[in-house]
Amino acid sequence: MASAAAAAAAGTGCYSQTSWALRRLGAGGGALASAATRRRNCSVAAAVFDNQNREYVIVGGGNAAGYAARTFVEHGMADGRLCIVSKEAVPPYERPALTKGYLFPPEKKPARLPGFHTCVGSGGQRQTAEWYKENGIEVLYEDPVEAFDGKTQTLKTSSGKILKYGSLIISTGCAAARLPEKIGGDLPGVHYIRDVADADSLVSSLGKAKKIVVIGGGYIGMEVAAAACGWNLDTTIIFPEDHIMPRLFTPSLAKKYEELYEQNGVKFVKGALIDKLDAGSDGRVSSAILKDGSVVEADTVIVGIGAKPSVSPFEAVGVNIEVGGIEVDSMFRTSIPSIFAIGDVAAFPLKMYDRIARVEHVDHARESAQHCIETLVTSQAKAYDYLPYFYSRVFEYEGSSRKIWWQFYGDNVGETIEVGNFDPKIATFWIDSDSRLKGVFLESGTSEEFSLLPKLARSQPIVDKAKLKSATSVEDALEIARSSL
Numbered sequence: 001m002a003s004a005a006a007a008a009a010a011g012t013g014c015y016s017q018t019s020w021a022l023r024r025l026g027a028g029g030g031a032l033a034s035a036a037t038r039r040r041n042c043s044v045a046a047a048v049f050d051n052q053n054r055e056y057v058i059v060g061g062g063n064a065a066g067y068a069a070r071t072f073v074e075h076g077m078a079d080g081r082l083c084i085v086s087k088e089a090v091p092p093y094e095r096p097a098l099t100k101g102y103l104f105p106p107e108k109k110p111a112r113l114p115g116f117h118t119c120v121g122s123g124g125q126r127q128t129a130e131w132y133k134e135n136g137i138e139v140l141y142e143d144p145v146e147a148f149d150g151k152t153q154t155l156k157t158s159s160g161k162i163l164k165y166g167s168l169i170i171s172t173g174c175a176a177a178r179l180p181e182k183i184g185g186d187l188p189g190v191h192y193i194r195d196v197a198d199a200d201s202l203v204s205s206l207g208k209a210k211k212i213v214v215i216g217g218g219y220i221g222m223e224v225a226a227a228a229c230g231w232n233l234d235t236t237i238i239f240p241e242d243h244i245m246p247r248l249f250t251p252s253l254a255k256k257y258e259e260l261y262e263q264n265g266v267k268f269v270k271g272a273l274i275d276k277l278d279a280g281s282d283g284r285v286s287s288a289i290l291k292d293g294s295v296v297e298a299d300t301v302i303v304g305i306g307a308k309p310s311v312s313p314f315e316a317v318g319v320n321i322e323v324g325g326i327e328v329d330s331m332f333r334t335s336i337p338s339i340f341a342i343g344d345v346a347a348f349p350l351k352m353y354d355r356i357a358r359v360e361h362v363d364h365a366r367e368s369a370q371h372c373i374e375t376l377v378t379s380q381a382k383a384y385d386y387l388p389y390f391y392s393r394v395f396e397y398e399g400s401s402r403k404i405w406w407q408f409y410g411d412n413v414g415e416t417i418e419v420g421n422f423d424p425k426i427a428t429f430w431i432d433s434d435s436r437l438k439g440v441f442l443e444s445g446t447s448e449e450f451s452l453l454p455k456l457a458r459s460q461p462i463v464d465k466a467k468l469k470s471a472t473s474v475e476d477a478l479e480i481a482r483s484s485l
Helices: 004-012 018-024 035-048 063-074 095-099 129-134 196-206 219-229 251-263 362-377 447-459 465-469 474-483
Strands: 053-059 082-085 138-140 145-149 154-157 162-170 174-176 211-215 234-238 267-269 274-279 285-290 295-297 300-303 307-309 339-341 346-350 355-357 389-394 404-410 415-419 426-431 437-443
Touching (some): 053 063, 063 082, 063 362, 211 219, 219 234, 219 300, 251 426, 404 447, 415 474, 426 465, 437 447, 437 474, 447 474, 465 474
Parallel strands (some): 053 162, 082 138, 211 234, 234 267
Antiparallel strands (some): 145 154, 174 307, 274 285, 285 295, 346 355, 389 404, 415 426
């Protein structure tokens, strides 16, 4: 791939991010060229794609990559300058659909691509493969990066392709945590969900399944189990905690949702650990064996026990030991100039709570991508000030007796006050020792009510706890909180 054009481009130092960054990494005298000359030369070279040089490279093809690409386009910095290197076979898409609408049975209008490519999840344009071509963006499909050299600003993909970058945006996301192979974690019929191929495989199994086991009582487990109800399958959820969604739900709140799932035929096995998954005579998974020796039959198993940040091969950039992921500052810059990290893989300063965090959520993927790219291509120097936000929507398939949609904003610390009877609304408020509202959860709110939640969580007003406890309805409780702003 080392053509004469490549050598010429390398000689002019055709990268953004200033000569200082290149000099620090030992790029040579070409970094002394003016910024305008570098940008013009690199744009011409990259547009032809007949050399190794790329002005901007995004590694990863998930949500954050799609929103980053849109931001480059909005600033006129994509055409002939941007390359996305992805392990997936399709352009970036809105990943939450994979455990929601994608798993609906065929007769209940399941979600399918190209319907949920980024950036439709936030009301934006559907960025299909044609969109990337039309905007001059090079996308390398099914060719993940396997090697990285920060000193020479070089990447090597699985196909052997060599790329030299000016600015690198790491957007590698997470990989599903897996059960060990020795206890049956890789048996046929055992599924993990991180991409479309995983979801396609699961849909194929659901079409033939009779009894399914879901391992894990968090996001993945609850959403997959809800989707399985649409297939009228015998469904059991197994998890080691005392209740579902333990990182967010209070025991009282969890009980309401557990009862709803049970009304839909779902069974719960709480406080249980998996000893192994057994295979039948055909080699396919046939049961889950628990540590106490009990057996739960299953012809399909879905494992949702968390995720691990995909930092390889970028460990040398700097990994945060406490939360995992690649450590960045408030503008998503790593410790190495001209290298950034966004989305699930980024360990960033959570400004309003004064701690380093790594957030695995589509909202942060979108927001971090936009903030990072605007920092990169403009003079913006504003610190990222993210408000934690989580949501789930389940039982939304046709024929469902009740649809569920909840949202949470803020921090779930402090005393909790629960208002409502879950018919359909319920709200939970987290309040600290100074009577400040720290977090708020709402089920089945109106658009106006949902829009109030981030205002409350960000403002953290002092609320009258006695009034809140005596509220006779969710609407009254939200009005009491609103009056505190």
